[in-house]
Amino acid sequence: MPCVGDWLNSPxxxxxxxxxxxxxxxxxEKKVTEYFKxxxxxxxxxxxxxxxxxxxxxxxxxxxxxxxxxMVQDMFDPEFYMGVYETVDPNTSARVxxxxxxxxxxxxxxxxxxxxxxxxxVTLERQTFYCVPVPxxxxxxxxxxxxxxxxxxxxxxxxxxxxxxxxHKRSYExxxxxxLHPSKQKEQHMGKxxxxxxxxxxxxxxxxxxxxxxxxxxxxxxxxxxxxDLNFPLPxxxxxxxxxxxYENWESFKVxxxxxxxxxxxxxxxxxxxxxxxxxxxxxxPMECMDTAEEQRVHSPPASLVPRIHVILAQKLQHxxxxxxxxxxxEESKTCEFVSNFMSELSPxxxxxxxxxxxxLLGDSLAAxxxxxxxxxxxxxxxxxxxxxxxxxxxxxxxxNNAFTELLYRxxxxxxxxxxHLRMSIESMNHSRLIPHKDYTANRLVxxxxxxxxxxxxVIDETQLEQxxxxxxxxxxxxxxxxxxxxxxxxxxxxxxxxxxxxxINVLITSEGRSLxxxxxxxxxxxxxxxxNMEEYMSxxxxxxxxxVLNKFRIYLSxxxxxxxxxxxxxTKAVEEDFVEMRKNNPESVTADDLHRMLLVARFxxxxxxQTTLSRxxxxxxxxxxxxxxxxxxxxxxxNGNEL
Numbered sequence: 001m002p003c004v005g006d007w008l009n010s011p012x013x014x015x016x017x018x019x020x021x022x023x024x025x026x027x028x029e030k031k032v033t034e035y036f037k038x039x040x041x042x043x044x045x046x047x048x049x050x051x052x053x054x055x056x057x058x059x060x061x062x063x064x065x066x067x068x069x070x071m072v073q074d075m076f077d078p079e080f081y082m083g084v085y086e087t088v089d090p091n092t093s094a095r096v097x098x099x100x101x102x103x104x105x106x107x108x109x110x111x112x113x114x115x116x117x118x119x120x121x122v123t124l125e126r127q128t129f130y131c132v133p134v135p136x137x138x139x140x141x142x143x144x145x146x147x148x149x150x151x152x153x154x155x156x157x158x159x160x161x162x163x164x165x166x167x168h169k170r171s172y173e174x175x176x177x178x179x180l181h182p183s184k185q186k187e188q189h190m191g192k193x194x195x196x197x198x199x200x201x202x203x204x205x206x207x208x209x210x211x212x213x214x215x216x217x218x219x220x221x222x223x224x225x226x227x228x229d230l231n232f233p234l235p236x237x238x239x240x241x242x243x244x245x246x247y248e249n250w251e252s253f254k255v256x257x258x259x260x261x262x263x264x265x266x267x268x269x270x271x272x273x274x275x276x277x278x279x280x281x282x283x284x285x286p287m288e289c290m291d292t293a294e295e296q297r298v299h300s301p302p303a304s305l306v307p308r309i310h311v312i313l314a315q316k317l318q319h320x321x322x323x324x325x326x327x328x329x330x331e332e333s334k335t336c337e338f339v340s341n342f343m344s345e346l347s348p349x350x351x352x353x354x355x356x357x358x359x360x361l362l363g364d365s366l367a368a369x370x371x372x373x374x375x376x377x378x379x380x381x382x383x384x385x386x387x388x389x390x391x392x393x394x395x396x397x398x399x400x401n402n403a404f405t406e407l408l409y410r411x412x413x414x415x416x417x418x419x420x421h422l423r424m425s426i427e428s429m430n431h432s433r434l435i436p437h438k439d440y441t442a443n444r445l446v447x448x449x450x451x452x453x454x455x456x457x458x459v460i461d462e463t464q465l466e467q468x469x470x471x472x473x474x475x476x477x478x479x480x481x482x483x484x485x486x487x488x489x490x491x492x493x494x495x496x497x498x499x500x501x502x503x504x505i506n507v508l509i510t511s512e513g514r515s516l517x518x519x520x521x522x523x524x525x526x527x528x529x530x531x532x533n534m535e536e537y538m539s540x541x542x543x544x545x546x547x548x549v550l551n552k553f554r555i556y557l558s559x560x561x562x563x564x565x566x567x568x569x570x571x572t573k574a575v576e577e578d579f580v581e582m583r584k585n586n587p588e589s590v591t592a593d594d595l596h597r598m599l600l601v602a603r604f605x606x607x608x609x610x611q612t613t614l615s616r617x618x619x620x621x622x623x624x625x626x627x628x629x630x631x632x633x634x635x636x637x638x639x640n641g642n643e644l
Contacts, residue, residue: 007039008048011065011264011312012102019099024084024120029101033248036065036312040262046326047152049262052240053133054146057267057307066265068242068309069145069320070131071453072257073231074445076299083124087112100124101247102264102310104271104303127250128299130444132232133239134258134320134453136420138413140554144322228301233436233447234420243301243308255445256501258317258453260326266308271300291443298442319455320417321558323551328562342555346610349552356553359541360411363528366628367395370523371508373604375416376560378455379488379504387488391600392507394519397526397636398463399534405461405510407538412457412508414542415553419457422449426468434477437493450480450490454504455561458484462511478516485518521597523629524636560607567614575599575619598622 007014015032022028040046050060052068060066082100087108089095097120100106106114115121230241244261246253253259291299318327325335350372357368370393377391398404409421422428436448452458460481470478484490485507491498509515514522531537545553567575582590602622606614 008065012063023097044152047149060265062267064265067262069260071134072129072255073132073447074130076128078125078127080123080125082106084122086115086118086120088115104266104308105268127246129244131244132241134418135233136418136456138417141417231447233451241306246311259314260317261311261314263309263311267303271303294442298444319558323555324558343610349556353553364526367523367525372608375557376604378561390488392485392519394509394515394522395525396511396514396522397524398510400463400512402534405463409459415557416457422460424460424462424465429474429477430471435480435493452505457506460509462515481517524632563607563612565603565612571614598626
């Protein structure tokens with residue numbers, strides 16, 4: 001029976017064994033999938049598998065089993081490969097059958113040649129996805145995932161799939177930095193002494209630093225000129241991009257899906273040589289290859305910079321919070337136990353979170369209530385083109401001159417798994433690339449800032465917005481933000497047409513007056529305290545929260561998004577009667593939009609208390625919150641003499 005080290009270190013040898021026992025029967029592929037699925041079901045087995053999110057690729061053993069948590073940024077055309085092929089020894093005429101699955105290069109034994117005319121040859125198809133780390137993934141998600149896997153790998157006694165190269169390799173950004181600052185080489189050499197024997201498991205921080213510096217937007221490639229653009233949606237992102245090759249059920253995956261894939265790591269140097277030769281030959285004879293040189297450069301980058309993963313198992317992720325079970329839909333005892341245990345202590349967690357956010361919002365408890373509702377909101381369904389469940393909040397009345405939004409964003413970043421802070425100004429709107437567009441020369445989708453994974457928190461800061469002129473690009477960008485908020489969709493630019501990509505992005509807008517952008521709910525901030533040093537005040541809030549309490553906040557916000565919710569016929573009837581009664585007193589004061597907003601507030605109020613059905617009590621509380629919010633807006637309108 002193969003040991004753990006076999007299927008982790010040498011998955012292809014396991015595949016070879018199953019293939020040899022079952023070929024040419026096509027069931028061998030299904031048996032391979034079932035084998036690894038069973039192995040990964042073992043206790044903590046998924047944490048034994050090294051992750052490309054945490055470990056630099058040059059520390060991972062080629063052809064070992066790896067995993068990658070990623071977002072599908074683009075999908076390339078399907079490619080053909082030899083699923084089964086036969087080799088022949090010219091001297092002895094001995095024939096051997098091989099599998100080509102999970103490989104980039106067909107392998108032959110010594111003194112053997114591939115028989116391309118063999119009747120045993122089977123040509124199959126696979127789909128290549130260009131995948132990047134989840135845009136805006138919070139540092140705490142990376143850190144908790146990394147520590148969980150580190151503990152699991154240290155507890156396991158079998159050989160590690162990580163290895164130390166004979167020559168220490170720096171990350172791409174470090175290599176460039178060393179060329180500019182040679183003195184840093186000495187500093188780095190001195191820093192290496194903390195890790196003895198080259199064991200990366202014994203040294204947490206250097207490994208983390210190396211991982212996070214692994215790639216920016218552009219990487220200098222020895223075979224590519226100009227520099228290779230890794231096509232990350234957000235600026236300053238770290239981590240590897242990968243070509244993920246999927247063999248089964250790839251129709252179920254689409255652009256912007258968040259996946260966790262388990263597969264065979266391929267970083268064969270032969271790939272770079274072959275791709276370079278293809279580019280050279282295509283310039284000599286364009287008729288031999290229909291692909292442009294730019295397309296070949298983008299679709300076949302050096303494997304050392306953009307590794308390949310040949311997927312054995314893949315799953316869509318409901319969320320990326322490492323503190324929660326990966327899938328909450330399955331009726332597993334551990335999952336049910338986790339949810340029930342957390343629900344039993346939900347009330348004090350909500351109270352503490354409300355207090356924390358009240359302090360963050362300068363003592364405004366009403367704004368804190370609405371911020372909680374916003375953070376647990378999600379698009380749960382679509383009726384025709386209308387997204388149901390979106391709850392964009394415009395927090396007006398924000399201080400302009402003391403970086404309040406930036407500091408508030410840093411706190412939100414500590415609570416949600418993925419987020420981005422968009423500073424809205426005339427210059428940024430005119431020059432930023434918000435909308436992804438198709439590059440037909442390279443045959444790829446060029447990313448934009450709004451190519452985000454589901455449930456990402458987008459904080460838009462309007463407090464720095466000044467008067468000025470938007471150019472054509474700026475108008476398109478503002479329009480795109482409006483469409484994102486109103487319809488939860490982004491229209492990607494395919495030059496000759498636009499293609500709608502539905503999304504599920506939580507948008508929080510901070511502004512002085514009423515936002516220029518649409519919103520579902522405007523809450524005017526009423527600070528009760530004005531700290532003399534805003535940055536020091538906000539930092540002290542985080543340091544005062546225990547790590548265990550902070551983790552409960554993170555679980556709370558992620559878990560409640562995933563709960564089902566319903567309204568009974570009895571409560572529905574009561575709400576309808578209440579609405580009619582409100583309209584009787586003053587028909588203009590309560591509109592259909594007001595009813596929709598109150599139902600949304602009631603929904604998220606119920607979920608925030610762990611209740612999956614609407615009660616009369618929660619409905620009354622929702623009406624009360626809305627009355628307070630509207631009264632505050634009316635009061636501010638009277639003070640300022642204009643509409644907010």
